[in-house]
Amino acid sequence: MKKDCELRKEKLPGNNGAMEGREKPISRRQLKEALLERYTPEMYEKISGSSAAIAGLGGLGSQIAVMLTRAGVGKLFLVDFDRVELTNLNRQAYDISHLGRLKTEALLEILKKINPYLEVTAAAEKVTAENAGSFFREYPILCEAFDNPEQKAILVNTVLDQCPKTTVISGSGMAGVSSANSIATRRKMKRLYLCGDGVTDLDEATCLMPSRVMVCAAHQANMAIRLMLGKEEV
């Protein structure tokens, strides 16, 4: 048994997720056909023809990226300057093998194992009021997934001001252990959706639970998919 595992491991070709432990790679066509078992061709075309950016690859952003990749989104852009650490593992998509690595690189590896044909680019940089406009201008959807409220405000203000074609889906209020039912999606402005309970600050709640953070991330991913399908109402 042990020998079998070792043999299979040797066959693993680097980062090519299509081969992941397999003799023959999963083809692009196979993945498309699998999604078409779940979606109508029209939905598939819309989602696979869409792109989104994700700012912040922590509890919200890493899970949003995984969900959008599973949903079959065509193109993703990921931004985070941080590295994976042990305290991330309670709610973020990473595992022990990713500790110490850039979140952009670790997440790229995870996403490629779900869809090797995903078009994904990443920047390991800090987002500021100076660079946010050029980072996100070309993306119709931006999922804001920072943890710091001042950083959230800088990003949302800059993008709404400088990126007239970008709609922002922001996460705000998912700390604590209140009911998951308190987390909702609200359309607060023409181009701003807010997901979360809107009030529970991490400083007061003192905890971040995987379940509640993922409920919020799922709200953000779901709104992104709805926008891709042309549905603007929450």
Add this chain to the structure above:
Amino acid sequence: MTVNGVKKEISVQISLSELLRQEGFQTERIAVERNGEIVPRGSYETTWISNEDQLEVVSFVGGG
């Protein structure tokens, strides 16, 4: 005027930054839409509020 859907009357014309201070908002953690348009952060001091304005103020909280 309305702030987040709540009606308010102002007797003298005031700047947006003064109104936000009176309403107790933390300006470092918000985004403001006035009559459907985002107000750039650097313009709060020079944006004057009238009784016809509709303001939407979004406050962000920490965690992610």
